[in-house]
Amino acid sequence: MQKSIWIFGIIAGSFGATLEYLFFKNTSFSANTMYLSKTLILAICIVFGLVLIKKLIGGTISIARTLLSGMLIAFVRSAVMIGSFLVLYYPAGDFYDAKLQESFIQAEKKITADEDILPADKETELEITKQQIASQYKPLGYSGLLIAESLIIGFIISILAAAFISKNMMYTE
Numbered sequence: 065m066q067k068s069i070w071i072f073g074i075i076a077g078s079f080g081a082t083l084e085y086l087f088f089k090n091t092s093f094s095a096n097t098m099y100l101s102k103t104l105i106l107a108i109c110i111v112f113g114l115v116l117i118k119k120l121i122g123g124t125i126s127i128a129r130t131l132l133s134g135m136l137i138a139f140v141r142s143a144v145m146i147g148s149f150l151v152l153y154y155p156a157g158d159f160y161d162a163k164l165q166e167s168f169i170q171a172e173k174k175i176t177a178d179e180d181i182l183p184a185d186k187e188t189e190l191e192i193t194k195q196q197i198a199s200q201y202k203p204l205g206y207s208g209l210l211i212a213e214s215l216i217i218g219f220i221i222s223i224l225a226a227a228f229i230s231k232n233m234m235y236t237e
Contacts, residue, residue, distance in 0.1 A: 068120065069133055072113035073140020079105045080141060081148035088152070088163050103217055106141055110134045110221045118229055130226040131219070138218025142211045149206050160201045167197045 080102040087098040117133050118125040125133075152159045171193045175181060181189050199205035 068113050068116045069136045070140060072109040072116075073137045074144055076106045076109035076137065076141040077144025077148075081145045084145070085148070085152070088160060106138060106214070106217055107221045109141070110137050110218060111225055113137050114222070114225050114229060125230050127226045127230040130230040131222045134222025134225060135215060135218050138214040138221075139211070141218075142214035145210055145214075146203075146207050149210075150203055153203055157201060164198065164201050168194055171197060 083098050083101050083105075087093045087095060114125070114130055114133055117129070121129075172190055175186055175190050175193060178186075200209060
């Protein structure tokens with residue numbers, strides 16, 4: 065059972081890291097497509113991993129084991145993606161500079177066009193937004209966001225999978 069968690073977590077992490085690499089390497093690759101694809105890959109890996117675990121333990125899997133296994137697959141996925149981020153980040157994050165600058169330009173356009181922000185506050189709002197964006201391209205910020213994202217998506221998908229493939233073992237004797 066543990067082997068299948070590692071296998072599907074590594075598969076999801078490898079595909080997710082590849083998609084991120086293509087996004088940061090290519091200027092025409094869409095961020096929305098990347099995030100949607102990473103989520104879909106994680107969902108597929110969790111479902112297939114849970115089905116395999118169910119078969120390995122004899123055809124019956126509890127809701128708690130389903131949730132735990134799905135969360136562990138998501139956590140392994142995030143660990144693989146963080147590892148690949150750190151490899152590409154070394155030594156100073158130069159690999160991500162082009163997308164960082166592009167993100168700054170997009171944020172500036174959005175804040176400039178926003179009519180809800182007072183003109184006197186736009187410069188301050190832009191600086192705060194740039195700091196938030198820049199923290200996402202640093203190891204600590206990326207790691208925190210990715211772990212949270214993976215665990216939340218993993219939990220939701222595990223709940224959905226538990227509804228279809230799990231059995232409530234509390235009332236079974």
